[in-house]
Amino acid sequence: MISDDHPAIIEFVKISKVYPPDILALxxxxxxxxxxxxxxxxxxxxxxxxxxxxxxxxxxxxxxxFIDIAGNDLSKIKPAAMxxxxxxxxxxxxxxxxLPRLTVFQNIAMALEVKFMDGKTIRSRIHEVLNVLNMTxxxxxxxxxxxxxxxxxxxxxxAAAARPILLLADEPTGNLDSQAGTDVMALFSQLNExxxxxxxxxxxxxxxxxSHCRIFHLDGGELDITGQExxxxxxxxxx
Amino acid sequence: xxxxxxxxxxxxxxxxxxxGAQLMTLLTVTLSVLFFSFFxxxxxxxxxxxxxxxxxxxxxxxxxxxVVPELRPAxxxxxxxxxxxxxxxxxxxxxxxxRLGEQLGNDRDVLDDLDGSFLPYSIxxxxxxxxxxxxxxxxxxxxxxxxxxAMKVQYGHGWVERFGYFVNxxxxxxxxxxxxxxxxxxxxxxYTIRLTLVARQDELEIFRLLGATNAFIKGPVLIEGFxxxxxxxxMGMTAxxxxxxxxxxxxxxPGFLNLFEFSFLPxxxxxxxFVCSICLCTVxxxxxxxxxxxx
Numbered sequence: 001m002i003s004d005d006h007p008a009i010i011e012f013v014k015i016s017k018v019y020p021p022d023i024l025a026l027x028x029x030x031x032x033x034x035x036x037x038x039x040x041x042x043x044x045x046x047x048x049x050x051x052x053x054x055x056x057x058x059x060x061x062x063x064x065x066f067i068d069i070a071g072n073d074l075s076k077i078k079p080a081a082m083x084x085x086x087x088x089x090x091x092x093x094x095x096x097x098x099l100p101r102l103t104v105f106q107n108i109a110m111a112l113e114v115k116f117m118d119g120k121t122i123r124s125r126i127h128e129v130l131n132v133l134n135m136t137x138x139x140x141x142x143x144x145x146x147x148x149x150x151x152x153x154x155x156x157x158x159a160a161a162a163r164p165i166l167l168l169a170d171e172p173t174g175n176l177d178s179q180a181g182t183d184v185m186a187l188f189s190q191l192n193e194x195x196x197x198x199x200x201x202x203x204x205x206x207x208x209x210x211s212h213c214r215i216f217h218l219d220g221g222e223l224d225i226t227g228q229e230x231x232x233x234x235x236x237x238x239x
Numbered sequence: 240x241x242x243x244x245x246x247x248x249x250x251x252x253x254x255x256x257x258x259g260a261q262l263m264t265l266l267t268v269t270l271s272v273l274f275f276s277f278f279x280x281x282x283x284x285x286x287x288x289x290x291x292x293x294x295x296x297x298x299x300x301x302x303x304x305x306v307v308p309e310l311r312p313a314x315x316x317x318x319x320x321x322x323x324x325x326x327x328x329x330x331x332x333x334x335x336x337x338r339l340g341e342q343l344g345n346d347r348d349v350l351d352d353l354d355g356s357f358l359p360y361s362i363x364x365x366x367x368x369x370x371x372x373x374x375x376x377x378x379x380x381x382x383x384x385x386x387x388x389a390m391k392v393q394y395g396h397g398w399v400e401r402f403g404y405f406v407n408x409x410x411x412x413x414x415x416x417x418x419x420x421x422x423x424x425x426x427x428x429x430y431t432i433r434l435t436l437v438a439r440q441d442e443l444e445i446f447r448l449l450g451a452t453n454a455f456i457k458g459p460v461l462i463e464g465f466x467x468x469x470x471x472x473x474m475g476m477t478a479x480x481x482x483x484x485x486x487x488x489x490x491x492x493p494g495f496l497n498l499f500e501f502s503f504l505p506x507x508x509x510x511x512x513f514v515c516s517i518c519l520c521t522v523x524x525x526x527x528x529x530x531x532x533x534x
Contacts (some may be wrong), residue, residue, distance in 0.1 A: 059448070079453075086450030097445055114451040116241050 008032040008068070009166055009197045010056060015065035017051050017221075025051040026062070027221040033199065033214075035165075038192045040208040041201040043218035049201035050094060052218070053170050056199070057091050058082060070165065087115055090159030090196075094170040096151050098158075100144035104135065107143055108158045115162060129157045132187045134180070148175040156184055166197045173204050181207065242454070249459035250466065253435045264431040265471055271423040272475025272516050275416040277482060279512070280504055282409040287502065289406065298376070298394040300383050302360040305331070314362075314386065322379045323367040332358040359390065376403070424471070424516055428464045428523030435463065436531045443532070457528050464524025468517030476513060479504075 010033040017026040025048045033039050041049050054060040055067060058074050067074040072085055090111070098107050105126055112122045130136045133153045143151055152175045159167055169188070173181040185207055192198045202208065208215060217224040254261050306314055306329060315327050330338075336355025340347040364383070366376070376399055380392040436443070446456055483503050490501070504512075 057448070083450045083452050086448065088450075091448065097448070099442055099445065110445060111449050113245055114446060114449045114455055116245060116455075118241060 007035055007071075009035045009037075009070050010199070011066075011068040012055075013066040013068075015055065015062045015067060017048070017055065017060070018063045024221045026055075026218075026223075029065075029221075029223045031216065031223065031225060033197060035197055036192070036195050038188065038198040038211075038213045039200070040211065040213055040215045041199060041218065042203060042205075042208065042215055044203060047218040048221045049203075049218055050170055053091070053168050053199070053201055056166075056168055057086065057089055087162070088165045090162055090164035090167040092152075092156040092159040092167075092169040092172055094174070096155040098143045098151055098154055101142060103140050103142055104130070104146070104154050104157075105139050107154055108161050111158045111162045125161045125163075126157070129161045129187065132190065133157055133183050149177065149180055152176060153180060153184065156187065160187055160191055163191070163194070164196060166199070167191060168199050168201075170201045171203070172200060173202065173207055178206075242458075245455065246458040246462055249455075250462045253439065253459055253463055254466075256438050257431065257435045260431045260434050261467070264427045264467055265474070267423050267427045268467055268471025268516065268520060269474040269478065271416075271420040272472045272512065273478045273482075275413070275420040276476060276479045276504065276509070276512050278409065278412045278416045279508070280479065280483065282406075282413045283504060283508070284501055285406050285409050287500070289402070298364045298366070298380055298383060298392055300362040300364065300386060300389050301391045301393070302362065302388045303390050304388050305360045306362070306388070317386065318362075318364060318383070321382045322375060325365040325367050327365075328363040330361045330363060332356055332360060335359075335361060420516065421519055424468065424519035425523040425526070428467050428520045429526045431467070432460055432463055432524045432527040433531055436460065436527060457532055460528050460532065461521065461524050464520045464522075464527075465517060467524075468520030471520065472513045472516035475516070476509060 011031075013030050015026055015029045016024070019025055029052075041052060043049055051060065055062055055074075056069060058067075058069075058077070061075075069085060070088065072081060077085070099110075108126045108129070109122050112125060117125075126139070127136060130139060133156065135150065135153055135157065138146060138150060138154075143154055146154065152172065156169060156172055159169065167188070172184050172188075176184060181204075188198050188200065200207070215226045217226065311329060318324060318327060332355040335358040336350070336353075339355075339358070340350055343349065366379075376394060380394055383389060383392045443456060480503065483501075487501055503509075
């Protein structure tokens with residue numbers, strides 16, 4: 001049941017995903033993630049983390065089950081509504097999906113241009129997010145001239161710059177040193193405090209070890225949720 | 240306004256990315272517009288020439304007897320049934336004799352011992368001054384020979400026929416060049432835009448994932464075709480105008496072109512060619528959008 005205070009922004013109901021010929025990526029998974037939550041999606045490589053991210057942003061379709069994102073049933077969503085929804089979701093892909101011939105600024109600006117933001121806001125948002133990631137000195141560099149770690153931070157910056165209601169990050173610290181990883185997590189925390197729901201798919205234990213957030217552990221396509229939902233935590237504290 | 244800015248920025252980026260193909264397309268559209276409008280210019284001037292040749296569009300039907308005034312309306316009706324006629328004049332031998340005298344001028348004294356009775360009754364038929372009537376003049380003259388009492392039909396047979404062939408040829412060339420313009424404008428623009436879309440596939444995919452709207456993705460592609468049409472037809476029409484000036488300067492003097500008083504295309508027709516070219520190029524880009532941009 002979704003409460004009014006914390007309506008679910010992501011809801012999976014009995015989701016299964018089978019890749020041809022018969023590879024089970026996700027098996028009968030159900031969960032809810034509430035607005036404003038930060039959740040870690042963990043598990044070994046090939047556990048189904050990326051598949052789950054793809055299903056959330058509707059790049060891929062489930063074989064079975066029902067997905068609701070911010071009140072939109074993804075199986076019935078119309079193209080225009082999908083476009084509007086994608087503008088509200090920031091995704092930092094594992095393979096970055098940057099345009100190599102464009103600069104850091106141009107790559108990040110794409111996420112803001114699709115919302116027809118004015119130039120001044122675009123510049124200020126990009127500087128703001130790059131500042132948190134310690135990347136302002138690279139702003140006019142072409143992304144193909146950057147290291148993998150820097151490219152990863154550009155992808156994260158692009159996902160965060162539009163201040164999405166939902167941010168999905170697939171292995172966001174995979175190519176980063178510890179300082180850069182801390183910067184990225186600081187950015188995610190800042191966004192989460194401002195109300196963004198953050199879902200981080202990772203197998204890097206160091207970033208969620210001391211966290212109070214819920215941890216969704218995937219293994220062999222099956223889900224195990226540890227930690228409490230925020231409202232349960234609040235109730236637990238009161239009692 | 241902001242939307243327009245983004246669309247134009249994207250369009251500029253597209254032009255830069257595929258400038259070679261864009262240039263080729265622009266040249267092709269320009270040449271197609273030039274070819275078509277050049278032949279149309281010739282055709283248009285030929286038609287104007289035909290309209291000026293009013294006297295030659297007169298047919299004279301010689302009769303073996305007078306047409307009494309009561310029968311004239313019926314005969315006129317029969318003539319008008321076949322072709323668009325401006326006026327019909329019934330000429331008596333006396334009137335024909337007077338005209339002959341006037342035509343002879345100072346030599347009219349050769350007619351002093353004659354009266355006009357040796358001249359036949361005749362009907363002068365003036366066709367409306369357009370090419371349709373000129374082209375059909377032969378058939379019309381044959382029709383007139385079937386009129387009751389008609390002995391002979393006379394008109395500027397030889398040159399009118401040759402002129403008719405020339406106009407028909409011009410018309411065919413105009414139609415062919417029009418087809419060429421349609422094909423090149425539509426298909427070249429369509430293929431160039433397809434190239435742009437292929438070159439931008441990664442970018443479009445990212446835009447799609449970022450939630451770009453249809454207008455955001457399709458707008459620049461549509462503008463690209465539109466601009467190809469604007470630039471191509473502007474360059475084509477400008478080149479045509481310079482061709483016209485060159486022809487006017489180099490063929491100015493007694494001769495063929497003076498017969499036609501060579502003039503440039505009327506504004507409305509030039510504007511129509513311009514607008515049609517733009518529409519064709521835009522349609523070309525629409526084809527590519529429908530086929531290659533899936534959102």
